Amino acid sequence: MSWNVRGVASCAFRRTLKEFLRQYNLDIVILLETKVSGNNARRIIQGAGFNYFIIEEAQSFIRGIWICWKDNSISITTLESNQQFIHTRVQRHNQDPWCLTAVYASPQPNNRRVIWQSIERTAKNMGEPWLLIGDFNEIKDGTEKKGGRPIDLRMCRNFANWIDRCGLVDLGFIETRFTWRGPQWEGYDRVFKRLDRALSNPSWRTKFQEAVVKVLPRTKSDHHPPLLMKNEGTDCRNGRPFIFEAMWSMHPDFRPFLEKHWKEDIMFIQNLNSLKKDLSKWNKEVFGNIFKTKRRLLNRINGIQKSISYGKNHFLDNLETNLKRELEDILDKEEALWLKKSREQWMVEGDRNTKFYHTKAIIRRRKNKIHKLRDANENWIEEKQELKDHIINSYKRLYQEEVIITPLRIDNINMPNLDPLVCRNMEMIPTDMEIKKLLLSIGSLKAPGEDRFPAIFFKNN
Known part of the structure; x- marks a missing residue:
């Protein structure tokens, strides 16, 4: 203080x-x-x-x-x-x-x-x-x-x-x-x-x-x-929803995994929902925790460099080279992870920028975190469970209230006449090229929609 x-x-x-x-x-x-x-x-x-x-x-x-x-x-x-x-x-x-x-x-x-x-x-x-x-x-x-x-x-x-x-x-x-x-x-x-x-x-x-x-x-x-x-009272990350991580696509087994689990005979949305469960399991069993993997690789490299035979044993030299290559791959994935979480729209060329993106992600997380809310009686709510209950109940009341809809009277409004060509264009089904062009215009790591897959997933696959 x-x-x-x-x-x-x-x-x-x-x-x-x-x-x-x-x-x-x-x-x-x-x-x-x-x-x-x-x-x-x-x-x-x-x-x-x-x-x-x-x-x-x-x-x-x-x-x-x-x-x-x-x-x-x-x-x-x-x-x-x-x-x-x-x-x-x-x-x-x-x-x-x-x-x-x-x-x-x-x-x-x-x-x-x-x-x-x-x-x-x-x-x-x-x-x-x-x-x-x-x-x-x-x-x-x-x-x-x-x-x-x-x-x-x-x-x-x-x-x-x-x-x-x-x-x-x-x-x-x-x-x-x-x-x-x-x-x-x-x-x-x-x-x-x-x-x-x-x-x-x-x-x-x-x-x-x-x-x-x-x-x-x-x-x-x-x-x-x-x-x-x-601050430990409002950490609500347990049970967080699925979200596709861009770093998964950097794994050599990702493309074969996707081809195996994408089913051509079911609807697109059903495929995405099914893929969420399969990817969550694949992340735990195959991709793994990159931070634990990084610590393990650094410890193994450190052990080799402390060895009495270091510099004299070809097997250790080759092992060190392979471990360093694996470490570089993990560091690339870590940078991709923090870039996405930071919501930055650009990537700096040159040195690795993991520290910058990590800091930006932490700052953004702190700003977005709800520490307290005021209830209808002007009392502050700070406890984690009380905050959850307050938010849920507020939305329940919001959507349970009866809404009276007053019809809009347009009898006396003069509407402009649209050109027939414009009307036909408005009714046309978008072409594949138009959809692709629109997709490519979306920021790759922008916040995903309801399906929890960012644009980079659709661009690359």
């Missing part, structure tokens, strides 16, 4: 912090604009129950950044620190490390430029999963502000471009859009902005796929705290 507290000395702050700790079981807490330093800072931190902490001291009762945690299995090491950010490496026992940057950007634009330049330099050399969270004191487009004076589009573009140059993605939010409640100037509505956010590089986003940013209620400060949490 990151929280711009606007001072930590009050009893009200300590009471609110303890409630957050109790309710959300926080692993790491970042406090910004603490306005307290020295022994007073350490006394407040230890009084809140934290055993470990990193402090960027407040200067003359302004600023101040604290990173606090309780669990001794978490190790946080400072890599760089100044008045506007603390850059650290985080490692939990027996897990790979990742980088965390706690940000409190200056309200002054000239001072902010210094931190943007410093973080951009860090980004160029970043080889680990990396998360940045805090108060950036910037917005990147018009949707992140409400009220007040008109936005400065140039500053918005500069901030958005900076995020792109650093290779970062915005982790989004659930709950409240605006994280800061500002003043109300004469002649204007009160201003609200989304100043607090979490950004990450693609490696962190793929490492923590289920992470979401929940904006907590604003208390004892003019900022809402963003809470980064693992």
Whole structure:
């Protein structure tokens, strides 16, 4: 959790912090604009129950950044620190490390430029999963502000471009859009902005796929705290419907399988429905899990390269060559899988782009995920089963309601006369060439229709 507290000395702050700790079981807490330093800072931190902490001291009762945690299995090491950010490496026992940057950007634009330049330099050399969270004191487009004076589009573009140059993605939010409640100037509505956010590089986003940013209620400060949490409550992927995977067609046995199971004596739709069951079984028994296969191949290649006989045994040399060829085939299939899931309309030439497509797919999945819904009584529903029941019942009511159809009166409407040739063309059955032309114009990996087969299946077969 990151929280711009606007001072930590009050009893009200300590009471609110303890409630957050109790309710959300926080692993790491970042406090910004603490306005307290020295022994007073350490006394407040230890009084809140934290055993470990990193402090960027407040200067003359302004600023101040604290990173606090309780669990001794978490190790946080400072890599760089100044008045506007603390850059650290985080490692939990027996897990790979990742980088965390706690940000409190200056309200002054000239001072902010210094931190943007410093973080951009860090980004160029970043080889680990990396998360940045805090108060950036910037917005990147018009949707992140409400009220007040008109936005400065140039500053918005500069901030958005900076995020792109650093290779970062915005982790989004659930709950409240605006994280800061500002003043109300004469002649204007009160201003609200989304100043607090979490950004990450693609490696962190793929490492923590289920992470979401929940904006907590604003208390004892003019900022809402963003809470980064693992969302497990609404994962509804069990029992998901069949969908054709483009990577299946890359398997050498796919074409013979299709010819064997496609029956000429039954209707087209019946063939597709029958093929769904056969393909699901073939996927499990023949095609297999590409991620398990990739791990197995990498382990075998690693074992060969560690062998004492490596480089001296022709059998091992040939086996390594064959395994690497199999690995390349698996990597091609993996890239095809993530390309489809990312909904990208193009493929970049050159290096393999699996990581890019994987990141895009995760971002898209997070945006499409339903975390909560409001019922007819204005109550929020968050539990997985309650969400399912609410959606099903809503559609049941929608389609069970009696609809009164009022006939359209066209007695007094003058309809234009259509040319006889146009009428005949409208009644003509489409030719095979017209159907083929229309099919080829559809994006190969566009979302499939009710049959769950994307256009690439019909194009290639």
